[in-house]
Every structure is written in C-alpha cells, then in structure tokens.
Amino acid sequence: MKVQKTIYRKSFSLIIAFLVLITVTLIIAVFISYKLTEKYVENEFASKKIEVLEQTIKPYNDFFQIRIPEITSYQGFLDSASAANYSATVFKDYPFVSKVLFYDIQIGDSTVVERSGDDVGISVKAVYQYKPKRGSVYGEKDMSAANNDDFRQMALKLSSFIRVADTTRLPTQDEIFRTFYDVKPDKIIYQNIPRREDIKIYRSLLKNKHSAAFYKQNMLTFMLDPKNLKLSNSHPELYQDVTIQPVVYDPLDIEGEKKVTEVALPGAFSNYKLYFSTTREHLRREINRRFLPIGAIVLLIYFFLVLISWLIYRNLSTNLKVFKLQYDFINNFTHEFKTPVSVIKIAGSNLRGDAELSDRQRKHYGKILDEEADKLNELMNKLLSFTQLENRSIHIKREEIDLHAFAKRYMDTFKIKYPDFKMELKVDHVSTFYSDPVLLGSIFQNLMENAYKYSHPGKKELNINIKQERKHIVFSFADKGIGMARNEQGDVFKKFYRIENQYNQNGSVGLGLAFCKELVNFMDGEISVVSKINEGSTFVVNLPLES
Known part of the structure; x- marks a missing residue:
C-alpha cells in the first residue's frame, strides 16, 4: 500500500499571499494609529490648558476662598496694627497682591468721623494703605479713599442687607457674595460678615440715627497684579511657552511653525488671559514619543500573526507526520495480526485434514494454536487497556x-x-x-x-x-x-x-x-x-x- 502524496499540499504561494496581506495590514495600521495619535495630541493641546489654568490660579482660589474670609473672624475689631500683620501674611503667601486698603468703619453715630457713606449710618473712621517693602510691610494712613465709589457702593449694599436680612437663618452663599464681596478687574473688596445678633443691633442703630452708640465694621480692598501670578506649566510636553497677556493681546506676526491657544483668567484677573505657544516640531516629538509604544504593539501583533501562520504550517507538517505514523501503525498492526492468523489457519487446516495425525503432531499443532492465540490476546489486551486508561474506565x-x-x-x-x-x-x-x-x-x-x-x-x-x-x-x-x-x-x-x-x-x-x-x-x-x-x-x- 503506497502512501498518498496529496494528503496535505504545502502551498507556498498561499503563504506568501498571507504574509503580504498581513504586511499591508501592518502598514495601514501603523499609518492610521499615527494619525490618531497626532489627532489625540492636538486635542490635548487644546484641552489640557484648563489644567494649567487650574494649577496657575490655585493660589488665587485659596486666597479668595480661605484667606479673605478670615477677616470675618475679627468681627470688625481689626485695627491698623493687626491689619498690617494680616497684610504682611497676605503679601508673603500671595505675591500677586500688590496693595491692601484697610477701612476702619463704624455703624451708628457719624458725627465722630471725617466722612460718611451717603447718610446710611455707615461711616469711615480711618483708611490705611499697606504695601510690601523688602520682606516687611509699609503702611500709612490715606483718607483720600474714605468716601470713594468702592466704599459708598459697599456701604449701600451693607445698609440694604441690614434692612431686609432674615435674622432667623444664616445668609446664603449667594447673599454673602452679593453683599460682602465686590470683585472688579485687578481688585477684590471684602467686608466682614456680621453675626445675626449684630444685624439686629445694626438695624436698630440705622433706624435711630441720633443714637450715640456705634459698632465697628471692617472693609479691605485688595489690589491685584496678575503679572505676579506664578505660572505652573504642568504639561511642558505640550506647551513650550506660557505667558500672561491682556485679553486684547493678539499678535499678527505669529510664525507659521508655531501653534497657539489661550484661556481667560477668572475673577479679578478677567482682563487677562493665559497665552500658550509651542513649535510644531515640539508637538511632533511628543506625537512620536506617544506613538512609539503603539507602533511596538502593532509590530508585536504582526509578529504574533507571523508566528501563528508558522505554527499552522508546522501543524500541517506535524499532521502529515502523524498520518505517516498511523499509516505505519496500520501496516505493522496488520502484520502482527496477519502472522498469527495465518499460522492458526494452517494449523487448523492440518488438524481438519483427512490424514491421520499422531499424538505428537496434535500436541505440536495445539501448542502452535495456543501460542499464537496468546500473542493475539496480548495485543488486544494492550489496546483495550490503553483505551480504558485514556477513558479512565478502570x-x-x-x-x-x-x-x-x-x-x-x-x-x-x-x-x-x-x-x-x-x-x-x-x-x-x-x-x-x-x-x-x-x-x-x-x-x-x-x-x-x-x-x-x-x-x-x-x-x-x-x-x-x-x-x-x-x-x-x-x-x-x-x-x-x-x-x-x-x-x-x-x-x-x-x-x-x-x-x-x-x-x-x-x-x-x-x-x-x-x-x-x-x-x-x-x-x-x-x-x-x-x-x-x-x-x-x-x-x-x-x-x-x-x-
């Protein structure tokens, strides 16, 4: 029996076609992944500026939300010395604060003050100006701001709040912000928030303008310089240069190889913006850096597919070898069966023949039959035991x-x-x-x-x-x-x-x-x-x- 040679055909043209296919797929995948990486980096260039903004204005937010409300803890009893100490800590921690005006205000009798707030019963007793000077604070009395627009506006807001405030509950955050804050470009004005018991007293004082009693209230104006904000470029891989510019800043001579974006500053810095610029070559390096692991993964997938194709090819070759082994097994197994069967058949024919057999011949043929039967039985037992072992049936x-x-x-x-x-x-x-x-x-x-x-x-x-x-x-x-x-x-x-x-x-x-x-x-x-x-x-x- 001759082994067929067409059981598995090794088609090298099919293998080459498969390799060409996955190679073309690799090139397309690399191109698409690079373009997607490029688009992703450009999107980050436009969006990550918010993170830079948040890091840059974090000191401003801390100042606005934590340090300024500390004034309320003095409950109107700040004096020039304590205001100077407070201003010194502000200048130290927040360099963007360039000047502080401290208003020593009283509510009640206005005859003892130099100027009054539009006859609302809220008057300025004194105004002090503080500036940073060589690690300390320089302060002076400056009554020129005693009746300026900032004070009159805040006095009116406080007077209106005292008249209509619901003293059975705490004021809401919106009421606090509208009454006790005034945020303007490069300036924040704040006056301390009185307690509900104080509001009741203030209300009675405002109704009785001829009362000799009065209570103290504080107001501070913080002059800000956005140029002193500390820039925090948390994404130098995207932005080469980050500056603070006026909102109207719009240079016409931007180089063609530069990419720019911007974001407005909030609150008292609303007249300014963060201006981001970087060269396209810098972005290209970032794109290449991020694409490198993606390209490596694509190449790894490519080599994995090549390996799979090689394993399939090897599996076909192995199957061919297995087929040959099975073919040899059938040949050998047939031979193992054929020889004992032939011997048994010959011995059986002799025993069945017409010729007379001696006792010696009968014993001889009987021995042959017994030995050949044992061989067949041993072979069959081995195959049966093998099958039982594989099936775990013993x-x-x-x-x-x-x-x-x-x-x-x-x-x-x-x-x-x-x-x-x-x-x-x-x-x-x-x-x-x-x-x-x-x-x-x-x-x-x-x-x-x-x-x-x-x-x-x-x-x-x-x-x-x-x-x-x-x-x-x-x-x-x-x-x-x-x-x-x-x-x-x-x-x-x-x-x-x-x-x-x-x-x-x-x-x-x-x-x-x-x-x-x-x-x-x-x-x-x-x-x-x-x-x-x-x-x-x-x-x-x-x-x-x-x-």
Missing part, C-alpha cells in the same frame, strides 16, 4: 506490595524467556509499597521488554534500582542498549511513534512506551528518559508513596 486496586519479591518475580520470568538477559536489582531503604500490582506489573513488563529489545546482542543488560525519595517511590530502569537521539526523547512516549532503526523494522506498533506513560499518569506519577546513542537509556518512573 480503577486502581491498591495492595501492599513487597517490592523486592515483586521485582524478583518479573526478573525470574524474563530470565526464563530470555536466558541471555543479564539483570540486577537494588532496593534502597524501602520494602513495601501500596499500589495496584497489575498496573505496576505492566510498567515493569513493558520497560523490561523494551530494554531487551533495543540492546545489541551480547550487551543485553538491565539494572533496576528502587528507592524512596521523600514522599515518592522511584523506579529506575537503566540499560546499555542502542540509546536514542536527544530530539527523539520527547516523542518516544507518543502513540504510534517508532524510532527508525533496524530493531523497529518488524514487530513494533509504537504502543509500549506510550502505554507506560498512560499507566504512570493514571497512577498520578511521572516518567522520564535520559539516553545517549550507543550508550544506553535510563527510564525513571516516579510514583507517589501511599501509606
């Missing part, structure tokens, strides 16, 4: 085994069968073992048969060593046979695999070692082999010790 029957007697019994059997087979046994520090004697015996029989079969005439020797290693029993079968190449040692335990040599020309179907491996695996053990050509092989079986 069960381990554990018994106490005397290892020395067990191994000796098999050695004696083989000495009778093969008188030229030299065997030695060594059992170290272990006497009994709980296992299935039938399964263990099959392992012994197959490995001993294998050692005899694959040894040169005159060198048929086998050393069996049994020892205990921790919680395992180790069986070692070392022969001085023909050995095997390193690249074949991993395949000898596969079904139908046969090493190509003169010892495998007839009578082997490639099931012996595969059957041993299945047995050992079924018994929760391991089997391995170490071999050198023309020096011999050592099979090691490691089984768990059951107590």
Whole structure:
C-alpha cells in the first residue's frame, strides 16, 4: 500500500499571499494609529490648558476662598496694627497682591468721623494703605479713599442687607457674595460678615440715627497684579511657552511653525488671559514619543500573526507526520495480526485434514494454536487497556506490595524467556509499597521488554534500582542498549511513534512506551528518559508513596 502524496499540499504561494496581506495590514495600521495619535495630541493641546489654568490660579482660589474670609473672624475689631500683620501674611503667601486698603468703619453715630457713606449710618473712621517693602510691610494712613465709589457702593449694599436680612437663618452663599464681596478687574473688596445678633443691633442703630452708640465694621480692598501670578506649566510636553497677556493681546506676526491657544483668567484677573505657544516640531516629538509604544504593539501583533501562520504550517507538517505514523501503525498492526492468523489457519487446516495425525503432531499443532492465540490476546489486551486508561474506565486496586519479591518475580520470568538477559536489582531503604500490582506489573513488563529489545546482542543488560525519595517511590530502569537521539526523547512516549532503526523494522506498533506513560499518569506519577546513542537509556518512573 503506497502512501498518498496529496494528503496535505504545502502551498507556498498561499503563504506568501498571507504574509503580504498581513504586511499591508501592518502598514495601514501603523499609518492610521499615527494619525490618531497626532489627532489625540492636538486635542490635548487644546484641552489640557484648563489644567494649567487650574494649577496657575490655585493660589488665587485659596486666597479668595480661605484667606479673605478670615477677616470675618475679627468681627470688625481689626485695627491698623493687626491689619498690617494680616497684610504682611497676605503679601508673603500671595505675591500677586500688590496693595491692601484697610477701612476702619463704624455703624451708628457719624458725627465722630471725617466722612460718611451717603447718610446710611455707615461711616469711615480711618483708611490705611499697606504695601510690601523688602520682606516687611509699609503702611500709612490715606483718607483720600474714605468716601470713594468702592466704599459708598459697599456701604449701600451693607445698609440694604441690614434692612431686609432674615435674622432667623444664616445668609446664603449667594447673599454673602452679593453683599460682602465686590470683585472688579485687578481688585477684590471684602467686608466682614456680621453675626445675626449684630444685624439686629445694626438695624436698630440705622433706624435711630441720633443714637450715640456705634459698632465697628471692617472693609479691605485688595489690589491685584496678575503679572505676579506664578505660572505652573504642568504639561511642558505640550506647551513650550506660557505667558500672561491682556485679553486684547493678539499678535499678527505669529510664525507659521508655531501653534497657539489661550484661556481667560477668572475673577479679578478677567482682563487677562493665559497665552500658550509651542513649535510644531515640539508637538511632533511628543506625537512620536506617544506613538512609539503603539507602533511596538502593532509590530508585536504582526509578529504574533507571523508566528501563528508558522505554527499552522508546522501543524500541517506535524499532521502529515502523524498520518505517516498511523499509516505505519496500520501496516505493522496488520502484520502482527496477519502472522498469527495465518499460522492458526494452517494449523487448523492440518488438524481438519483427512490424514491421520499422531499424538505428537496434535500436541505440536495445539501448542502452535495456543501460542499464537496468546500473542493475539496480548495485543488486544494492550489496546483495550490503553483505551480504558485514556477513558479512565478502570480503577486502581491498591495492595501492599513487597517490592523486592515483586521485582524478583518479573526478573525470574524474563530470565526464563530470555536466558541471555543479564539483570540486577537494588532496593534502597524501602520494602513495601501500596499500589495496584497489575498496573505496576505492566510498567515493569513493558520497560523490561523494551530494554531487551533495543540492546545489541551480547550487551543485553538491565539494572533496576528502587528507592524512596521523600514522599515518592522511584523506579529506575537503566540499560546499555542502542540509546536514542536527544530530539527523539520527547516523542518516544507518543502513540504510534517508532524510532527508525533496524530493531523497529518488524514487530513494533509504537504502543509500549506510550502505554507506560498512560499507566504512570493514571497512577498520578511521572516518567522520564535520559539516553545517549550507543550508550544506553535510563527510564525513571516516579510514583507517589501511599501509606
């Protein structure tokens, strides 16, 4: 029977077409991913400016939300000295505050003050001006601002609030902001927030303008310089240059290789904006930096696809080899069956013939029939046992085994069968073992048969060593046979695999070692082999010790 040569066709044109396809796909994927990265960086250039803005104005927000409301804690009792100390801490922590005006205000009798707030009963007693000077504060009295528009406006707002305020509840944040704050370009005006009890008193004082009693109130005006804001460029990879410019700033001579964007500053800095600029080359470097890992992933996918295609190609080649192994198995298996069947048929024909047979001839033919039937039975039992092991349809029957007697019994059997087979046994520090004697015996029989079969005439020797290693029993079968190449040692335990040599020309179907491996695996053990050509092989079986 001739093996067909068209079972698997190796189409190199198909392989080349596949490689071309995935290469073109790689190029397209690289191009698209680069364009997407470029678009992503450009979007970040337009959006990340908000983060830079938030970092830059964070001190301003802290100043506005935390430091300014501290004035209320003085409840109107700030004087020139304490106002100077307060201004000193403000100048130190917030360099963008260039000047502080402190208004010492009183509510009630206005006859003791120099100027009044439009006859609303809220008057200025004194005004002090503070400026930073060499790490300290320079302060002076400046009554020129005693009745300016800022004071009159805040006095009117406070007077209106006192008249209509609901003293049964705390004022809302919106009421506080509308009454006690006045945010203008480069300026923040704030007056301390009176308590509800104070508002009741203020209301009575405003109704009785001729009362001699009065209460103190404070107002501070903070002059701001946005040029002193500390810029915090948290994204230097996107923005090369960040500056504070007036809102109307719009240069006409922007270089073509530059990319710009801007964002307005909030609150008292509303007349200014953050102006961002960077060169296109700088953005290009950032795009390339971010694209590098993406490109590496695309290349990795490409090589993965190439690897998959190679594995598919190798799998086809392996399948071809498996087909050949199975074909050889059928041939050998057929031969193994055909020979005993032919012998049985001849013996049966002679026994059925008309000629008279002597007792010696009948015994001879009977022996032949018995031996050939045993061969067939042994082969069928091995195949059946193999199938049962693979399907896990048999069960381990554990018994106490005397290892020395067990191994000796098999050695004696083989000495009778093969008188030229030299065997030695060594059992170290272990006497009994709980296992299935039938399964263990099959392992012994197959490995001993294998050692005899694959040894040169005159060198048929086998050393069996049994020892205990921790919680395992180790069986070692070392022969001085023909050995095997390193690249074949991993395949000898596969079904139908046969090493190509003169010892495998007839009578082997490639099931012996595969059957041993299945047995050992079924018994929760391991089997391995170490071999050198023309020096011999050592099979090691490691089984768990059951107590």
